[in-house]
Amino acid sequence: xxxxxxxxxxxxxxxxxAPGLAHAAARRRASPPLAQRRLELRHAAxxxxxxxxxxxxxxxxxxxxxxxxxxxxxxxxxxxRPFDPKAIDILWExxxxxxxxxxxxxxxxxxxxxxxxxxxxxxxxxxxxxALDVQVPKAKLASFGHAALALGRGGVGSYPDHGFVHVDSGxxxxxxxxxxxxxxxxxxxxxxxxxxxxxxxxxxxxxxx
Numbered sequence: 566x567x568x569x570x571x572x573x574x575x576x577x578x579x580x581x582x583a584p585g586l587a588h589a590a591a592r593r594r595a596s597p598p599l600a601q602r603r604l605e606l607r608h609a610a611x612x613x614x615x616x617x618x619x620x621x622x623x624x625x626x627x628x629x630x631x632x633x634x635x636x637x638x639x640x641x642x643x644x645x646r647p648f649d650p651k652a653i654d655i656l657w658e659x660x661x662x663x664x665x666x667x668x669x670x671x672x673x674x675x676x677x678x679x680x681x682x683x684x685x686x687x688x689x690x691x692x693x694x695x696a697l698d699v700q701v702p703k704a705k706l707a708s709f710g711h712a713a714l715a716l717g718r719g720g721v722g723s724y725p726d727h728g729f730v731h732v733d734s735g736x737x738x739x740x741x742x743x744x745x746x747x748x749x750x751x752x753x754x755x756x757x758x759x760x761x762x763x764x765x766x767x768x769x770x771x772x773x774x
Contacts, residue, residue, distance in 0.1 A: 602657050605667040606633070609700065610640040619657075625650045634694070637673025641682065646674050649695035651734035655718055656697055659732065662712045669700040671729055690720060696733035703728065714739055 602620035619629040674694040690696035710723040722731035723741035
């Protein structure tokens with residue numbers, strides 16, 4: 566009888582603790598896995614692509630960011646500059662809001678010489694590797710631009726006549742939007758900018774063949 570009592574006394578703490586451990590294990594099993602952030606991105610001028618996760622749910626993936634920096638390199642010289650992860654995150658978040666999983670990028674990083682060649686702003690975020698000009702289908706262009714504005718992070722420019730939206734991780738600002746009418750308007754484009762846009766698309770067409 567004494568041995569039976571001692572056995573019950575020894576196992577009682579385990580019986581008391583076990584339910585708590587079981588609940589903790591159940592909570593761990595029920596916790597959702599960390600959500601990866603994935604992108605499918607193509608540079609229109611070069612045909613270079615990135616497809617896959619760039620963030621593991623906790624931090625940016627260094628290898629993926631190196632690949633993205635190469636895809637978004639300056640198209641005139643091939644110069645690569647580490648791309649700003651915050652700009653990539655802006656694109657991903659706007660895409661998630663707009664249910665867009667794939668992006669066609671017209672311009673990423675630009676060297677100062679390339680920026681001058683397309684008459685970019687003297688303080689363009691493209692020169693910081695912190696800006697993306699993204700082709701957007703006409704039906705989604707206005708909502709994409711306004712979704713980017715709603716984030717309140719960085720700059721947003723709308724170019725509906727040319728079918729793209731600019732997003733960057735610089736100071737919060739916007740252009741090309743008629744707020745009174747709730748629609749986007751395109752800033753005037755120089756003939757040189759239009760010519761270079763056409764050249765980029767023509768080059769992209771040759772890469773698709």
